[in-house]
Amino acid sequence: MPTIELLPEKEFRSHAPGYWKDQLVPETDWNSAKWQLKNRITTLSQLEEHLVLADEERAGVLLSGNKLAMAITPHYFNLIDPLDPDCPIRRQVIPRIEETLDDPGEMADPCGEDSHMPVPGLVHRYPDRVLFLVTDRCAAYCRYCTRSRVVSGVGEQTLHLEHEAAFRYLEKHTEIRDVLLSGGDPLLLSDGKLEGILSRLRSIKHIEFLRIGSRIPIFLPQRITPELCGMLKKYHPLFLSIHANHPRELTTEVRTALERLADHGIPLGNQSVLLRNVNDDPAIMKSLVHKLLMCRVRPYYLYQCDLIKGSSHLRASVAKGIEIIESLRGHTTGYAVPQFVIDAPGGGGKVPLNPDYMLMKDEQRVLIRNYEGKVFEYPEASSPAQLKVGQA
Numbered sequence: 001m002p003t004i005e006l007l008p009e010k011e012f013r014s015h016a017p018g019y020w021k022d023q024l025v026p027e028t029d030w031n032s033a034k035w036q037l038k039n040r041i042t043t044l045s046q047l048e049e050h051l052v053l054a055d056e057e058r059a060g061v062l063l064s065g066n067k068l069a070m071a072i073t074p075h076y077f078n079l080i081d082p083l084d085p086d087c088p089i090r091r092q093v094i095p096r097i098e099e100t101l102d103d104p105g106e107m108a109d110p111c112g113e114d115s116h117m118p119v120p121g122l123v124h125r126y127p128d129r130v131l132f133l134v135t136d137r138c139a140a141y142c143r144y145c146t147r148s149r150v151v152s153g154v155g156e157q158t159l160h161l162e163h164e165a166a167f168r169y170l171e172k173h174t175e176i177r178d179v180l181l182s183g184g185d186p187l188l189l190s191d192g193k194l195e196g197i198l199s200r201l202r203s204i205k206h207i208e209f210l211r212i213g214s215r216i217p218i219f220l221p222q223r224i225t226p227e228l229c230g231m232l233k234k235y236h237p238l239f240l241s242i243h244a245n246h247p248r249e250l251t252t253e254v255r256t257a258l259e260r261l262a263d264h265g266i267p268l269g270n271q272s273v274l275l276r277n278v279n280d281d282p283a284i285m286k287s288l289v290h291k292l293l294m295c296r297v298r299p300y301y302l303y304q305c306d307l308i309k310g311s312s313h314l315r316a317s318v319a320k321g322i323e324i325i326e327s328l329r330g331h332t333t334g335y336a337v338p339q340f341v342i343d344a345p346g347g348g349g350k351v352p353l354n355p356d357y358m359l360m361k362d363e364q365r366v367l368i369r370n371y372e373g374k375v376f377e378y379p380e381a382s383s384p385a386q387l388k389v390g391q392a
Contacts, residue, residue, distance in 0.1 A: 009247040009287040012255055012294075018078045030074070033223040037139065041072040047094070050077070054085050060095030067310065069152035070095055072140050076219050079248055088246045088278040091314065093140055099310035108149045108157075110306040112347020119169050120160035125347060129178035132166060133159060134197060138185040139220040144273060144311045146343075151184055159184075163197070171204055180211040187216035187223055191231050198235045210235060213271070215243040217257045224257035229264040239267045242297060245279050247287040255295045262296040269300035272338065274324070280316035282327035289328065289336040299338040304353075307345055318342070318353065326355045330371025 017030040020039065029035040041047055044061045047070075053061075064070045072093045081087040109115075116125040123131035136151050136159040145151055150159035170176055179201055186194060201207055212232075216223050217240075232238055240261060244250060262268055270292050272279060279285055289299045302324070305315040321340045328337045341350040359375065360367040366378045 009284065010291060012250060012252045012291070014252040018074060020074050020078075025074075031222050033220055033225075036073045036075055036220055036222055039074050040140070041074075041077055042070060051080070051082050051090075053094075056097045057085075057094050059097040060099055063097070063100060064095040064154075066154060067099060068095075068141055068143070068145055068148040069154045070141060071138070071152070073219050075221065075251075075253065076140055076249075079251070086277055088275075088284075089248060091278055092142055092144075092245065092275070095143060096313065098313035099143065101310065101312055103307075103309075103312045106307045106309045106311065107345065108309055110308050110345055111146060111343050112345075113147075116347055119165040120162045122166040122169055124169075124173075124176075125349060128175055129180065130170070130176055131180050131182055132197075133183050134161065134163070134181050134186050135184035135189060136161075137188055138183070139188055139216055139223070142215070142273075144275065144305055144308060144314050146306045146308055147184075148308060148310075167200055167204075170201070170207065174206045177206060178209040178211070179207055180213060182213040185214050185216050186212050187214040187228070191228055195231050195234075198232075198238075202235055208237070210238045211241060212238070213241045213243070217242050217261070218244050218249050218254055221251075221253040221257035224260055226260065229260050229266070232261075232266060233264040236265060239269065241269045241271050241300060243271050243273075244288065244292065244297075245272050245275060247284065247291050250288075250291045250295060258295040258297055268295075268297040270297050270338070271301045271303060272299070273303045273305050274316045274321050274340075275305060275314050276316040278314070280320045280324070282324050285324045286328060286332060286336075289338065290332070293333075293336055299336055301350075302338040302340045304340070304342040306343055322353060322355055325353075326371075329355070 017025050017027040041050075044058065047053065047061060061070060070093070076089070076093065079089045081090070084090070112125070113123045113131070116123050118124055121133040123133070125131070136153065138151065141152050150157045170179070181197065198210065201210060242258070258268060272288065274280055279288065292299050302321060304318055304321055305311055325337065325340045340353045342353060343349065344351050357370075358366060358368055362380070364380055366380060367375060368378060369375050
C-alpha cells in the first residue's frame with residue numbers, strides 16, 4: 001500500500017478508488033459494500049501484507065481470536081499511516097498484547113446491560129426507552145468495544161436474539177416511547193431485514209421515536225446507498241447516531257454518505273469515545289467536531305471509555321475529558337461542543353460531567369465563571385412571597 005498523504009486533519013481526502021495489495025482497485029469494486037466486506041483484513045498474514053507490525057501488535061492479533069475478532073474494511077484500513085506505530089486509526093482496530101492485561105477495575109459487562117435485559121437482546125435500563133440489540137456483527141471491530149463479550153462471535157458469551165419476544169415486550173410496555181437499535185451494527189443487516197424490524201416497531205402505537213447507532217458510515221460508507229436512505233426515510237421520526245473518534249476518519253466518501261442521510265431527513269449525531277493517543281488532545285477534538293459540523297453531524301456525546309476488560313491502554317483520564325470540554329466551551333460554536341459523560345459502572349446510566357462553572361450558590365446569589373475565567377454574580381430568583389406589588 002502506498003504511503004498516504006498526511007494532509008492537515010481539517011482537510012477531507014478521498015480513498016476511492018483505493019489501493020489494495022499494491023494494486024489500484026477498480027472503482028466499481030471499491031465502491032461496493034459487498035467487495036469491502038469480502039476483502040476485510042481478518043488474519044495476521046493479511047495484516048502483514050500491508051504493515052510492519054510491532055511485537056505488541058503481532059502478539060495481540062494471535063490472541064484476538066478468543067476475545068474479540070479482528071476485522072478491518074479496506075476503506076478504513078487505508079486511513080492507517082503504515083509508518084507510524086502510534087497512528088490513531090491503527091490503535092482503534094489492530095489488537096495489542098495489552099488487551100490481555102488484568103485491571104481489577106475492569107468488567108465484562110461494564111454498563112450492566114445483562115442485568116437489565118428482560119428478554120434476550122432487549123435492555124430496559126431507563127424508564128421510557130430501551131436498547132434493542134439486533135445483531136452481534138460489525139463491519140469492523142473497535143478494540144475498546146463495550147460489548148466485546150458478545151460481539152464478533154468469539155467473545156465470552158453468545159448474544160441470544162429473540163426478536164419476537166422483544167416485540168411482544170415492547171407491545172406490552174406502553175411506557176416505552178423510544179427504541180435505540182444497536183448491536184453489533186444494525187446497518188450491516190440487509191435493507192429488507194432492517195425494514196422488517198423498523199416496520200414492526202412503527203406498528204406499535206406508543207413508540208414515538210426510533211434511533212439507530214452505527215459505525216457503518218465511518219467503517220463502510222459504501223453501505224449508505226440511495227436505496228437504504230429511501231427506506232429509512234419511511235420511518236420518521238428516525239435519528240442516527242454515528243461514531244467517529246478522529247478527524248482522519250471523515251473522508252470525502254464518509255462526508256458524501258452522511259450528506260445523503262441528512263438529505264433524506266435523518267438527523268445525525270456523533271458519539272465519540274475518549275481514547276488515549278487517539279483523540280485525547282484539544283486540538284484533535286476541535287478538528288473532529290468542526291469536520292462533523294461540515295458533514296451536517298451534531299457532536300452529541302464524548303464518552304469516557306467504559307471499563308471493558310483489556311482497555312486500560314486506551315483509557316484516557318477523566319481530567320483530560322474535562323480539559324477538552326473546557327477547551328471547546330466558549331472557544332467555538334455551541335453546536336460543536338458534545339456532552340462529556342461517564343456510563344456509570346454496573347448499570348447506573350449516563351452521568352454528565354462538566355467543568356466547574358458554578359463557583360458558589362446560596363439563597364441570594366450564584367457565582368459563575370465564564371470560559372475566560374471571569375467571575376459574575378447572578379441574583380437568585382425570589383419567591384412570590386418576597387415580591388412587592390407596585391402601588392398604583
